[in-house]
Amino acid sequence: MDMQNPLSDTRSALRERVLERRQRAAQKRRNRFLLIRVLSFVVVLGAWQIYGLNTIDLIFSPFTDVIAHLYQLLVYGPLAAAIVYSVSMFLGGLVIGSIVGILLGVAMGRFAGFEAAVGMYVYAIYSTPLVALIPLISLWFGFGIEAQLIIISMFVLFPVTIAVYNGVRNVDASLTEVARSFRANEMAMWRHVIIPSVVPYIVTGVSQGVAMGLVGMFISEIYTALSGMGQVLAYSANSYKTADMLAVLLTVMVLGVFFRAVIEKLRKRLAPWFNTDTGR
């Protein structure tokens, strides 16, 4: 365009330099955080090791022992099969709970009548300790896979529902007005405004659902038919194999961190505008 002026070249060069410097600063900050993490890791593992070496095996085991037992359990013991079973159940529950939670949250957030009809029950069940419902679920659905899936789904369901509901309620009214002024129809409104503004809330809800789902997974395996990682944990507890218990706990911890990292990756893909790591 003939809007080109001699200033604009130097201006864009300047902008590029500023951006570049900002990127370098961010990289530096990330490196520093990485260093802190590694140091903290070394300190914690070191403390674990020293404490474990100075404590009788029944109470606590050094980190190296736990790793050795973990290896034994995985290769020669039941842990590998248990992980496969538990993780499948967990993922099943996560998917069911998330889907139902998203639908419920969207419906409650968008349709006032539905909220009036259903909202109070959702909040009532949400306020009840879910563990207290397990005998009832067992009574209705038995002790098998079905009951376990239901329990895990229920643990996942509520954080997802609440987060999605909040997301739908918080859709910025000024943005729906912008869309309306550019003649958006209802479909376009959902596609361009409502869904994108709810996505980060969904991710947050599912991320909380992961944490709750792992709780549900253990509870369902211990309180219904003893199975999966819950079974391995219970057996090692009953036979006072502390290192085995710690090995199972370490495994869950790693699983939890892994799934949340996956969700975080997903957030970056689904909602790249939603920056959590760069400080605003």
Add this chain to the structure above:
Amino acid sequence: MTATAQARPPKVVATGISKWYGALEVLHNVTLEIHQGEFVCLLGPSGCGKTTLMRTLDGLILPDEGSVQLDGALITSPPRQAAVVFQQFGLFPWKTVSQNVAFPMVLDRLPPTQIDEKVKWAIDLVGLKGFEAAYPDRLSGGMRQRVGIARALALGPELLLMDEPFASVDAYTRELLQAELLSIWERFRQTVVFVTHSIDEAITLADRIVVMKAKPGEVLHIYDVPIERPRTIASVRRHPAYEPLRAKIWEDMLTGSGREM
């Protein structure tokens, strides 16, 4: 009204508009005629109903009494010929600069190649080249409003409705944006309705200034700005008509807000 403005056909005609929110009369019997290619500023104190009037002109809300016509047709919903620039920018945080600019054209189902072309053109026009892929939260206030302006201009609107577009940027950026808007408008001569709190801004930009008063929102006075174009901010400030006009409008606004009544 200047003779040339009168000779042009009216683009927007608002007739006897009243709007109530509950017991509050926000607009009272507002009648306004805006001509093809005219730059009109709406000036008035906070809460006098400027945004409400804009919404009515864009068909986002319907008046309780009176009507708005665009090119002789009654406005009942946002018309294709109009585009709005919003005070709080109204950018979608999940869309990049290009996607935000493309949004209205995507809604209008223009062919993608045409959209790309217009997006590029509009982004160049407002000086945002190099930021096409950036998300709005990475831009300064001034740059965000450039995106808002590019989004409106890319549509090639006949009527540009701008609601305090420069109110939330710093004073320096504000003058820069005024200057750029002047040069863009002097090339394309769309019909513009521009809301502002600032008398200086109104005199700098407008052909005519509509001064409003609050409680209820009414048109108090309409002034012609007898400053020839092309204008620059400096040429407007130096113009002999500038100071007297400024003083008169200032007095009006004091009266309108009830302080001298």
